[in-house]
Amino acid sequence: MKLTIKNIGVIKEADIELSGLTVIAGENDSGKSTVGKLMFSITKAIGRYEDELEESKESDIEKAVERIYFSIRIVIFRGNKHEYEQLKKLFHPHYFIDEVNDNGIEAIKSRIEYLKEKNIYNDRIEELFTNLQDVVRRDYDKKSAIKRAFNKVAYSEFKGVISSNKTKASSIKITEGNNCILNIELHQNHVSEFDLQDDLYFNDSVIIETPMILNFNESIQNSKSLFDPQDKQSRLRSLDRANIAFHVKDLDAKLKNSAYEEGLFLNLKDNQLYEKITGIINGEIKFVKERDEFIYFKGEESHNIINVASGIKSFGILQMLLSANFLDERTLVVLDEPEVHLHPKWQLKYAEIIVLLVENNISVLVTTHSPYMIEALERYSEKYKVGANFYLAEEAMIKSENNNKTLSKTVAKLSEPFSVFDKMDAEKL
Known part of the structure; x- marks a missing residue:
């Protein structure tokens, strides 16, 4: 599965293969974490769209029932206290909403009949009940629900700033071979297009950052x-x-x-x-x-x-x-700089566990700035014959020529601080 990104977070362009073990190395603020948060937002939006549909429908039902209640309350609540309590249980949103959710149209019809018996079912009340029936019968749109869910998760993960440049188009694309699975277009941090053309392989993801x-x-x-x-x-x-x-x-x-x-x-x-x-x-x-x-x-x-x-x-x-x-x-595991809290010896052990997860058919995305972690992941992936893709996040780009060249460039980049020590040693001489 290939993820292609343009102008998301600090990333201008990225082409990343997400299968087996994927390792993105780079300095701080190079866009490494953006990839994991993006995939988390996508998988959660698709996995939870039914919750979004349900929430949207429940919200619409609540609004429709409240309109009915407050429109007819003055008319129907003029009786004695006993009648008042009986009518309140029949039309108050607290009770009416639950019954509509449980019994649908039947709960609405019984109340319409009651109002007709009381001769208070006028044109305005009929309009309100017709609106409620339309809400209950409405076929809520899956595509719109996924788009709303993605907006929610992405806002939570990126604090509303997902596009790197408001003046340029931002896009996210997931493909398998020549087939486009998902295409997302953004304009000024808002999703303008969310086109899911087929089921995404990942149906869940988890981010472990600390x-x-x-x-x-x-x-x-x-x-x-x-x-x-x-x-x-x-x-x-x-x-x-x-x-x-x-x-x-x-x-x-x-x-x-x-x-x-x-x-x-x-x-x-x-x-x-x-x-x-x-x-x-x-x-x-x-x-x-x-x-x-x-x-x-x-x-x-x-x-x-x-x-x-x-x-x-x-x-x-x-x-x-x-x-x-x-x-x-079918779960994407995102490990964000796992080396931060680990002694170098345990970095090696943790790297082995990561590779063993992949050997168990679990896809893992690792972001790191540790030469120890990178070399350990390379060696253990070779030892256990596990497929691995290595990327260097540099100058707002995440690309890979091939693993050998990328690993060589990555180790050289992350080892640059050691040149400071060499320079200090040279100055002593």
Whole structure:
């Protein structure tokens, strides 16, 4: 699967093959992370469009029911208190919406009959009920729902600035061979075209950018993203809550869910990989529901995650995702600079785990600026005979001539700081 990007984030152009192991190396602010966030936004939008459809329909039903209620309230609520309570349960949005969602048109017809019996079904009320029936019967558009979902996730991931240059066209294209699977066009940070021509291979993605996510369980839980409930009352209640990128909420939810599905779906290869990680960190990290926190279990000992080394957390996150079967062949795993929290020796071990994930048919996208990590990924991919594509993000471009040339240029680029030491040594002489 090939991803082609033009004028997205700091990237002017990129051509990236996303299958097996994909490694993008480069200095900071070179666009490495943009690729992962972009793929996350696309897979989540497509995977969650049904939620977007449902949310849109529920919102339209809510508005239509509220119009009916406030238009007829003055007329029908003139009776005694008992009649008032009976009518309130029949027409109040709190009750009416639930019944429309459960019983559809039948819930509407019964109320129309009631109003006709009371001789208060006039032209204006008929118009409001006809609108409600149209909303319930409406065939909501999948393409528009995916486009809305993509706008939400992309806004969360890029804070509304996804295009690198407002004066130039921005585009994203996914192809397989000569077939275009998806084409996205953007104009001034707004999606003008979202054309999904066939099913995308990836139906989920997960971004892991820091093991410190385990430390902030409570804060993440109390934050909000654009994929939280979006009805008016929910938005009003969450006005004082912090906003957080959707990929953080997504990973946090998966890690917590591992407590409910631990080991249920592990196949033999996944179990061997799980055990290998357990051996590296000499224990297991689990989410303990009763304490609402992550705990590191080492033999007979248990440690609060706050007191656990960040390197152990890095391996523990993969351990939990494997245990709940969140990593499979149709999930894109994005590892954003995993070396940051790892000792050089553990960088090598982590690189081996990455390659073993790929050997298990899991696609992994790694962004890095570590020569250790790059060489380790190269060597382990050769050892396990795993397909790997290496790219250098440089001068707003992400391209690859071939692996050998790209690796040579990448190592030379990332080793430039060592020339400073050579110069200092020369000055001493």
